[in-house]
Amino acid sequence: MINIVLYEPEISGNTSNIIRTCYAGHAKLHIIKPIAFDLHPHWLKRNGAGHLLSEIQHEIHDSYAAFDKKYGNKNIYYITRYGLENYADVNFESVIKSDGEVWIMFGTESTGIPKRIMQKNINNCLRIPMYPQCRSLNLANTVAIVLYEILRQRSFEGLSKYEVQKGKDFILKKD
Known part of the structure; x- marks a missing residue:
């Protein structure tokens, strides 16, 4: 199981995108x-994110202390520009x-x-390499980069490698 941890998120649009990414990557x-x-679907800015939150495995922790008490013994990686x-x-x-x-924590946007x-x-603080003059990447993009690297290393196990809704040969069909 891949566990994506958001530390005190501030921007609903980022969290909405991360919910969708966790759904696509089958991550908790x-x-x-x-x-x-508010995590109410009305306030989650991306289409379907409120619905998807109920579809993905997720936990809401009242504080970092509560999270640490429950999962502090896990081998957690921390994505930070200081890694x-x-x-x-x-x-x-x-x-x-x-x-x-695997556990990956991402910090608050600000x-x-x-x-x-x-x-x-x-020893578990990791960095995404970037142009030296760049301060940081967008949180939702960062989650997608790291999650999909983990999935790539696992050969995308359990994920569809072709279009399943319209069919594998959709692109070959004439309109």
Whole structure:
């Protein structure tokens, strides 16, 4: 199981996109409160995200302390611009084989993951390489990049590798 953890998300559109990405990648979503918006479908800005939240495995945690109490013993990776290791250099497939799961935490849009959390877990702080003058990437894009790297390492196990709704040969059919 791939676990995506959002630390105190602030922008509903990002969380909506992440819900959709977790659905597409068959990942479990954890959201740590406080949340800067309501998770009611009306406030989730992307079409279908409110509906998809009920479709995906997810947990809402009242605080970081509550999350840490329940899952603090897990081998969690932290995606941060301060990470010293490239996320793509981690063999997530071997992590899943040994632990049965992988945990990836992403920070709040404005401030990221608190320094105190990263300092306690420095060896698990990962970075996405980027142009040196760029401060950071969009949160939803970051989740998609890392989730799909994990899925790629697993040969997209359990995911459809071709169009299933209109058929594998849809592109070949004449209109």
